[in-house]
Amino acid sequence: MHKNHTLSIVIPVYNESANIAALYDDLVGAIGDHVSEFIMINDGSTDNSGERIKELQARDKRVRIIDFTRNFGKEAATTAGLLEATGEAVIVLDGDGQHPARLLPQFIDKWHEGYEVVAGRRISNEKAGFVKNTGSALYHALIHFIHGQDAEPGDTDFRLLDRKVVTAFNELHDHNRMTRSLVNWLGFKQTYVDFKADPRTNGPAGYSLRKLTRLALDGLTTTSMRPLLFSSLFGAVAFMVGVLLGAFMIIEQFAFNDPLHLGFSGSAYLAVFILVMTSLMLMGQGIQGIYLANIYGEARNRPLYVVREITKPHGK
Ligand code: UDP
Numbered sequence: 001m002h003k004n005h006t007l008s009i010v011i012p013v014y015n016e017s018a019n020i021a022a023l024y025d026d027l028v029g030a031i032g033d034h035v036s037e038f039i040m041i042n043d044g045s046t047d048n049s050g051e052r053i054k055e056l057q058a059r060d061k062r063v064r065i066i067d068f069t070r071n072f073g074k075e076a077a078t079t080a081g082l083l084e085a086t087g088e089a090v091i092v093l094d095g096d097g098q099h100p101a102r103l104l105p106q107f108i109d110k111w112h113e114g115y116e117v118v119a120g121r122r123i124s125n126e127k128a129g130f131v132k133n134t135g136s137a138l139y140h141a142l143i144h145f146i147h148g149q150d151a152e153p154g155d156t157d158f159r160l161l162d163r164k165v166v167t168a169f170n171e172l173h174d175h176n177r178m179t180r181s182l183v184n185w186l187g188f189k190q191t192y193v194d195f196k197a198d199p200r201t202n203g204p205a206g207y208s209l210r211k212l213t214r215l216a217l218d219g220l221t222t223t224s225m226r227p228l229l230f231s232s233l234f235g236a237v238a239f240m241v242g243v244l245l246g247a248f249m250i251i252e253q254f255a256f257n258d259p260l261h262l263g264f265s266g267s268a269y270l271a272v273f274i275l276v277m278t279s280l281m282l283m284g285q286g287i288q289g290i291y292l293a294n295i296y297g298e299a300r301n302r303p304l305y306v307v308r309e310i311t312k313p314h315g316k
C-alpha cells in the first residue's frame, strides 16, 4: 500500500447507531492512515445515528456528514456520497459492519495493480435468512432467464472505485438506480475480492421484504424490454389461432353447408370473436409498452458511451 494517494470512504447510514462507531474503529485500524475523508450520509435515521456520527466528527476532522431531510434510501445516499467525495479512489461500504473493513488493504492493492473497480463478492451468508436467500436466488435465476446473461451472483455494493469511475458515475441521471448495476454498466477494468458477509452486528436489516421486491422489480423492468415482448407475442399467437379458427368455422358452415356435421352454436362464434378481440388488445398493449420503454430509455438520458481517457501524442 502506498501512502501518497487520497482515499475517500463513503458510508450510507440508516439507523446504525449501534454499529457506526465500531465500523469507524475497524476502518481506522485497517487503513486509517490512507484515508483522507470519511463521508457519512445520514439517510433520515430515526435513532440517534445522527449524534453518533457527530461525535465521530468531533474526534476526527476527516469526517464529513451529509444529513438528509428524511429517508431517501441507500441508493440515493450512496449517490450523494459519491458526488461529494474528492479522493483519487472512493470506497463504498455498508454502515452495519457486514462489509469487513479488514479486507480493504486487498482492495487498495488491487487498485494499485491497475484495476479501476474492485468489488466485494459475497460467497455465503448463512444468517441472511431463508426468505432473503431464496429471494436472491430466485432473482438471479429470473434475471438470467430474462436477459439471457448472468448477473454475477454475490455481487455487492462493497466497492472501491477509481476517480475515473466516480466521474463517469456522477454523469448518470437515472432515477431508479441500483449502484452496482450502474457501475457494471459503465464498464472499466474490474476485479473481485471474495468475502464472507459477517452477520449483522446489531439491529434488523433496513430492507424489508417489500423494499427488496420493489428493488428486484425495478431491476427487472428498468433493464429489459423482453417482458413487454412476451405480451405482444402472446397476443399475436392468440390472434392467429382465433382468425384461423373463425375462418374455418365460417367456411365449413356457410360455404360447404357443414359437411362435418359440427353444428357450431352461437356461443362458439362468440368465443372465437372474443378471442380475436382480446388478442388484438394484448398486442396493442405490448406495442404501447414498447413505445413507453423507448421513451423511458430516452428520459434516463444516459451518456451514449463512457471514455476512460483520451490520449494525444506527447509534445503537442
Ligand atoms: N441504508 C440507507 N438507507 C436505507 C436503508 C439502508 O442508507 O433506507 C444503509 C444502511 O444503513 C447500511 C446499508 O444501507 O449502511 C445497507 O443496508 P442494510 O444492511 O439494511 O441492507 P442489506 O445488508 O440487507 O443489503
Ligand code: MG
Pocket (backbone or CB within 6 Å): 094, 096, 098, 200, 205
Ligand atoms: Mg446489511
